[in-house]
Amino acid sequence: MGQTGTLYTAAGRLLLDALGEKSPARSLSHCAGSPGAVRLLRELFTVAVRRGFVGRDPRDITAYVRDLLDYQSLPAGGEFARQAEAVMRSVLGEPEVAYAVSDRRRFELICLMVGDLVRPPGVPTGELVALMRQAERRAARS
Amino acid sequence: MTHTEAGRYLRLVVAEEAPRTGDTPDSGARRVWEIAFGLAARRRFETDSPLAEIGRTVTAAVRSAALPLLEAEMLVREALGEQVPVDGIAESVRTAVHLLVFARLADELALTDDELDSLIAQAEELAAAGISPRSEPTGVP
Known part of the structure; x- marks a missing residue:
């Protein structure tokens, strides 16, 4: 179930x-057929958002989402951006702001934001490894 | 003080005496309410007020009306001059937020009758003059 040393679970390897x-x-969205990978992806999203935004002004999330959607050439001024901010804030202690976001849209946004971890220059490899390990521990507990 | 019909309705909303009608408000009325909402928001909050503080006000205002919290918060932040994603928010949601949050802000500011009348009159004047008092977007994201 868990990993030893640098070995990951099958789901972890799939995501990496x-x-x-x-x-x-x-590519992450293609993991939708694997419940284990989906669970791990959600946990990876949670730990990545928390490490990146806990203790910061929530307005930083608004700016991050705008930057992400601009980078992806997606509309940054409307509902998609609001939903992205809602999903991020939902794992920072405000679950109520994302109640109206469908599971499908939530998954789509999570794929987008986790995928953004490797946007050049990307998070350092060591940081990504640490995030994945933490996510795997959380997934194993759930 | 004599208000327009839109102003009188806003006064009734604050007093929690507004009749529920199925009528769709015209654009002139919506404009008065939007401006009054913006004036009250900027009187209540600073541009960099903590979102938690804004969120408490918004939650208290819209909870019973089952309006979307984030959209309501975004409209307040827009009124404070932030660049936020507000495209595509339904007109009915905007109007309801403008009315209900205005009433909440008036309550939190403990406006006297005269102050409330003055604020509504200011909104009516700005709407009649076609002036948007909305702050320009700030550097605050």
């Missing part, structure tokens, strides 16, 4: 492989 693809968000 997807993150190494040319279009990480799209």
